[in-house]
Amino acid sequence: MTRDRRTVLADAALSVLADGGMRALTHRAVDAAAGLPTGTTSAYLRTRKALLSALAVRLVELDQTELREAAESTPLRPQADPDELAEALARFSEARLTGEGRRRTLARYACAVESVYHPELREVLAPRENAARDAVRAVLAAHGVADPDGRTVTLLACVDGLVFERLTGPAADAGGLCDEIRALVRAALRP
Template structure:
C-alpha cells in the first residue's frame, strides 16, 4: 500500500530527531510505527533507500509549507525582520523535522545526490531564495539577487543556533534585532 511510505518517512524523521542518524534502522522505524518487524524494509529495501525516503519527505513537507504563505511583504527593514523572525520560530517549532534535516545535512556531505536534495538542490531552496529576493526588492535593496543567498544563510544559522547551538540551553540570539541590523545595513537602489 503506497500510503504507508509517508508514515514510514514520518516515523523515520522522529527516530532521527530523537536518536540521531545512527539510530535510524528499519527495525527502529518498525518499532516507532508499532508494525511487524520487517515491514519497513518492504518499502525501503536498503538503509540508503530509507534515508532517501526521509530526505524526499522533508523536502516535500517544507515546500508545501513555504508555498502556503501568502502574506504581503513588509516594506520596512523592521517589518521584514519581524516576519522572518516569525518564520524562524515556525521552523524551530517543527523541531523533529528541523533536527532531522540538520543531522542529514551533516551526515550526507559525502553523498552528493542526497546532500543536494537537503541543500542547494532541494525544491524548497528556490522558493526560499525567490522569497528572500522578493522581500529585499520590497525594501528597495540594491542587487537583491546577490543578497538573497546571504539572507537565507542567516536564517539557516538562526535555526541552527536554536536547535543545535548555544540557543538550546543558553541565551538565545535576538533574531529580530539581528535581522533588522542586517537588513538596515544593506545598500538601497537608487
C-alpha cells in the same frame, strides 16, 4: 484518505532521526515508530541509502509546504519596510525552534551533515524556489539592492545559521532572534 506506506515510513524515519540522531535511524527503529511489523521498512526501503533518500524527500516536501503556507499566511509586500521583513523571518525562524518545527529542523541538519558522505542527498536537500524566498527577493529588489538573488541567498543562509546556533548552542531558545535578524536584513539592504 490514508497516507501511502512510503510516506508513513518516511514520517516515522523523520521522527526517529529527530528524537535519536543518525545512529538511531535503523530499519527496525522505523518499523517500531510506524507501529508496523518488523521488516516492513526493509521491504519498502531495502537499504539505508534508500531510507535516507525517502526521509530527505519527505522532509523537503514538508518544508516546501510550510514555506508556501508561511508566504500565504503572512504575505510580504515588495514595499515592506526592513522591520516587517525581519519580523516575518523571525516568526518563521522561531517556528523552526519549537514543537514539530524543531524536530524537522533537527532532522534537516542531520541530513545535511550526512549529505557530506552521501552526495546523492545534496540534490534532494538543495534550497528550492518557493513563495517565501520569492517574497524576500521582491522586498530586497524593491529596496534597490543591486543583486537581489545573491543577497536573498546570503540573507537566508545567515538566518539559517542563527537558527542552527539557537538549536545547538548553549542558549537553545529564540531570545533576541528578531533583533539579530533585523541586523541581517539591514546589512542585506546596504548598497
